[in-house]
Amino acid sequence: MPSLGKFWNKFAKPKNIPRLFALVLGLLLIAGFLIPTALNPDQLYPRPTPQTQMDAGLSIAPYDRGGEILSAPGITKAQYPENSASLGWINSYMSPVADAIQSISPYFGTSIYSSPGGLIDEILYYTRGFDTILESSILMMAFIIASWLAINFTMDRKNDEEEIRKDVKLAISQSSNVENAVEESNRKARKRQARRER
Amino acid sequence: MNLMADILINVIIAFLAGSLLLGLHRKVMARVQLRPGPPIVQYLLHSLKFFFKEVSFPKTASMPFYIGITVILAGIWVTGVIVGPVAKGSLMILFGIYAIFKIVEHNSGSSSGSPYGKLSCVRAVFSAAGELPLFAVIGLVFLKTGSMNIADVIAYQSAHGPLIMSIPLAAIMLFALILTKSPYSPFAITKGKDIVSGFETEHYGVLRGYIMFSESIAFYILLWLFLTLFFGPISVVGYVIGMILITIITGVINAITPMLNPNHSVMSQITIAIVCIAGTVLMLVA
Amino acid sequence: MEELYYMIYILVFIIGLIAGLLLSYKKHMEPYIMSEIDIPSLILAIVGWFFLLNHGLIRFASPVICLAIAFLFIGYVIGRRPGYGRRETAIGIAIAAIVWISTSGVLF
Amino acid sequence: MLDLAIWVYAGLALAIFGSLAMVIGPGVKDPIIRTINSEVASVGVCLVLLSYNHTLALLTLIATTVVITLILLRAVSRLEEIGADV
């Protein structure tokens, strides 16, 4: 019983948790090799075999999905076509610049079809646009957190004179501490270097 | 009958019956520990008393929240009565109510600024794991009966016999949850006496009244859920006897067990849950 | 309507409990030390438990009223100070149970 | 067809090799070496994306790999500078 308690106690330390999680997840992944896996051929938004469009010499390979600019929609196999009124228009659209590049060379398909218009844009902005909104919100939140931390903690605060004055006072009052700390950190660094070289 | 009247009556029944059961629980514990113990009606009197006491607020509290949380607590348990005994609705909603209960527990602890409340709040997060048995139970009930609606579950039981016969380990798991929620339980880390009264420490007066009101409804609903899910359509007398029995059993258990340390409490609940889930799945498959 | 009756029973029971508690505090200043039986509460207990278990036998009043009275009396006896009212309750239950068994036809 | 499969397998091999190198490669106790090793795995993933014709994803991956490396190296060097032993 006491050993069970000790075992349980290991779960209570935050530092162990990511490693525990990785272990559990890794063990679960082994199950992925044991079950039968196969790709269901009936997928949404299927794409042709790689390089067939390139070999056929289509100028906007590998993203040619049919349709004509502003006159006929392209092909999109969406989940709920009834929910998207102008389905297929975006992947047939090409901005004027893209159109110009298309006539120059057959090797710029990717850039042409990722400038506004194209299948990926159709999926990203239209049929699954809500996903993209979320993705970009995740992005925004992560950057807000990072920039907040950077401004307030980790960056050089040249413009925040108040803060710096406070810090300087603190530093002066604790200069002996500082000395010790610097020394110690150097010692640590040295030890670490030694460990690395060993 | 009028729906509103139905709800009102059921809430009152839940409150009064829950209070009496909690009083009985305390009495049983006292008798096991060879004390006379307070009268059974004492818990109810306490709850009523608090409604007439003066309210005071800590200077450090997080203001609208500190009050709002108790109102929400009472609100969710009234919803619990509506979903459970009145409408016999989805088990998922009851599960959601338990989740919110956890949050309220958590937050009424932290909103006061008291260190005891804070500890209780952190422990509430720890013991979120205690909800895992409930989730497993309703999952297993769903797998067995094919529906989450309590009315459907009752109908299934009247056709196929009570569920306690077919999935007894799930019943044990839910019983462990009842044990967790009962006062002075070995698992009740959020209200352990080492942190005074846990999350309720700083709530006085009407606010405390609301909390006690909700606690009695919560206890009643949990017992009701247990009896309904596993013993099928039983009569009122059956409910009364069942509730009293469970209360007595939990009282005896709580009286003779010490409180576990938070981490051990969580992990032992999880262990019970895992063992019971594995056992039930094996039984279902076999 | 069923729930309404249950609510009434519980309310009456609780009123009985509180009344019993208050009156017993007034009556007995000391904690439980005595050993003789309190006659009025014995009568109430017998009547209460009798009504509870045998309300089918009583024709002059509706079962709801019988049960309400039964719960009131039972509550009054149970709800007294710790220790008081235990014997009375036991005797009440015994008598009511005997009557119930003899009339319900379990034995025959 | 075979031609494409070779690319996929090469990409997977690189990815697995790179991940092994990241975990148990020589000298990975030094975070810088570990970060540089991560480049191998990411090139492997690039190859898989390329042979699947996910070219837009490939473009994005190439662009973000640079920035992720930059971020990781910043963290490493800043931590060294603070003298933190993490």
Place this chain on the structure above:
Amino acid sequence: MLELINMTTISIALMIIGAIGVVLLTKPLDKVIMVSVLEAGLFLAIATFKYLDVAFLTAMLDPLSIIVFLIALMKIYNVRKSKMDDYSTIDNLEIIKENDGELNERPFKEAR
């Protein structure tokens, strides 16, 4: 023999050599050089697939990643070097070594 020398094999060979080099060499600067070999292989692979625009971008971003590596390496090298230089005397080092355990016990900074 000669038919083996086509863009496919060359690019894969470059990548494999680069990968092995990156992993086996332990000096950071050597590693960076091998990274550029690796990325040259990737560039060639993309060119084999005829995506000129992607290849163009790779050609732009590869040097960028090398620059990033170089800057970071220089910085870390500087940091480590300055930490090493800060020891005033050898004696100091000895003392610290003797008192190693004790110094480790001492909290780096008093808790808040």
Place this chain on the structure above:
Amino acid sequence: MVVDIVPQFVPAFFQSMYVPVLYGGLIVAFIGLMGIAIEKRDIQILILTDLAGLAMLIIVAAVGTDLAEALVLPGLVVELAETLAISEILIAREMRKAEDARSFAPMPLNMDMEIMTTAPNFISLVLIGYGIFLSGFTGGAVAGGGIVLFALSRKIRGLPVVVIDGVGAISGISWCLWIIGFLLFFMMPQYWLLSLFLAAFGLLLKVASKMGLIGILMREEYGRR
């Protein structure tokens, strides 16, 4: 003709490659996770989580449809953003631990690389222009790469708080553009072209401006004297 361009079902190539690629992804994930499980130091674990992200990319890409690619794209950028945020937390934690002993300014770097004075302007200009042409997540990432390089090669140091605020404002506004575009798609489908441009350039601005922030951070770190 049209049927030739887009097949009805997933081609045989993807079907036959799915299992190897999935297994490859799982192996990479497994190796990475086991690495995390045995590793003890915080910064090392942060570097290793990168591997989990790569494994995720392989598993998602293995589906081999356009949808899979659309799911990969933002996943990449999100991974990047999370790495940034978490590494920032790590640094903040270590600085708090040692706060009274350190100055906030990172050590200046004394270096003189030829490439840092000539290349950046050109490369970053090309990258930014190309990124604007691409638009969307990809364009944002590419243009952002250019901005990072540009900011990195400047000589000034110090905290341009105003600049960061400005970056934040731009990305907020572009996020709103994007929302407006998204709603337009469903409210007034006839304006799909307008919504497309709103969405594409909103996203471009957003991702690129965020990358610009990384550039400023890096300039702090690697700024020269």
Place this chain on the structure above:
Amino acid sequence: MVIESLGGDLFGTIPLGDIVLYLNPLHLFLFVTILLFTVLIAVSRTETQIEALFGSLEENEVKVGKKEFKQRRFLAIICGIATAGAMITGDLFNFTLFMALIGIVNIGIVSAVKQVSVLDSAYQYGLIAMMCGLPLFGGAAIILAATGTLSLFELQTLPLNAMVVFGALMMLVGVAGESGIAPFYASKAEMFRTPGSPFILIIHLSSLFIIVRFVEILLILIPVI
């Protein structure tokens, strides 16, 4: 059919292209509750933590600074909205995205504090949140590969499939890690020691609600009967 038996009859759907949000009594209840809490958070002040100092008669006050307060309130509100979204979404990938958003915002809410121990657990939790990208997105991708769809309406009618179960299990591990239920509770629970009760409430609220919602999704994905 499964959806009805889980949460009651459908009230209606909100179609946004391929992503269809839907409402039934369960979701409505959760949705309204979470919005209620979010409003409450938006108007609340924070509490002050008072701790007795060891060995003396003085006491220590821990307050939330004004800048910190604004930042954390903003993130808390976003977290509330994201949780509300996760309650009503009818698309698997959308759900995982909401999860990821909640994860990163949770880290953000505690990242602004000054206690080193809290920052430490935020960092550890952040590592888990980053690793969770693999099981969440990977699990969704495996389900997509096995069934060809991500919409819960389509998934509920499909027969049982070993790959779907595997994908669902992966997602379960991801949700367990991200929402910090046992045995992964420690890193998340330690984050709650910081002051700012309304904001840390939303962390707990969101994770519990996600669990409730995920139970429903799990039962939709694995149709046993």
